[in-house]
Amino acid sequence: MAVIKDMFTVFSNVFAHVFESIKTKKEQSRSSRLLNYLTWVILAVSLAYAGYFAYRWNIARREKAAQKIFSEAIQLFDQARTAGEGQDRAAAWTDVEGAFSLGYEQSSSSKLAPFFQLFQAHALSELGKHDEAIALTEKAVAGLSEKNKLFNFYKTKVALMKLDSKNQVVSDDGLRALQALAFDAENKNSDLALFYLGSYYAQKNDDDKAREAWQALIEKQSTNEASKSPFAVLAEETLKSLG
DSSP, rough: OOHHHHHHHHHHOOOOOOOOOOOOOOOOOOOOHHHHHHHHHHHHHHHHHHHHHHHHHHHHHHHHHHHHHHHHEEEEEEHHHHHSSTTTHHHHHHHHHHHHHHHHHTTTTTTEEEEEHHHHHHHHHHHTHHHHHHHHHHHHHHTTTTTSSHHHHHHHHHHHHHOSSSSSSOOOOOOHHHHHTTTTTOTTTTTHHHHHHHHHHHHHOOOOHHHHHHHHHHHTTOGGGOOOOHHHHHHHHHHHOOO
16 A cells, blocks of 8 residues: 555655555344245345445545545655755655645545644644644544554654653653553553653653653563563663663
């Protein structure tokens, strides 16, 4: 699928996302008494199947259109990443923001809808519109299923965005969110949250809390050496530098 390939190219295999399939139940009816009844049953079932396949066809057409729009916007995103500074850079990210905003309007009922918003939010952040970027990212995450593999990844991103806010209330909210994600046993991306929590404390010169977060990350990963998180490796190296 072109859109997945483009996303892998842009983010260097950082993430991938998987679409959920539509499941339906088939019901069968039997009648041995009345031919008329059987005729109506057959007709009803035929109409149901016709409606079902028309629905599936419409869904497929809608998603295909969304993928095309998304793929075109991704190309602008990739170009903006390598744009120069000054007016050229601002113009490039403005184009990206506009492309994903329009793409969302055109594909708001698509499964890609939240991702249009996430990329638009990134463009807003690049343009220095941080408050708007945070609000839009939160809105996009709310549109993701909690079963989505990227759900906690983006919740962590929201926390970090808030943590960087110049508004102390927003920043404090980001810290609380990051702490919750870091020590959430159900969060499969807790390694990411723990590493950045430790980094936050290190920047604040709170070495004790930094060690606590990084040590928790290392201990959590120690039971699975074969697939150790790269963030655990970074934590180990950083702890050595602290002495």
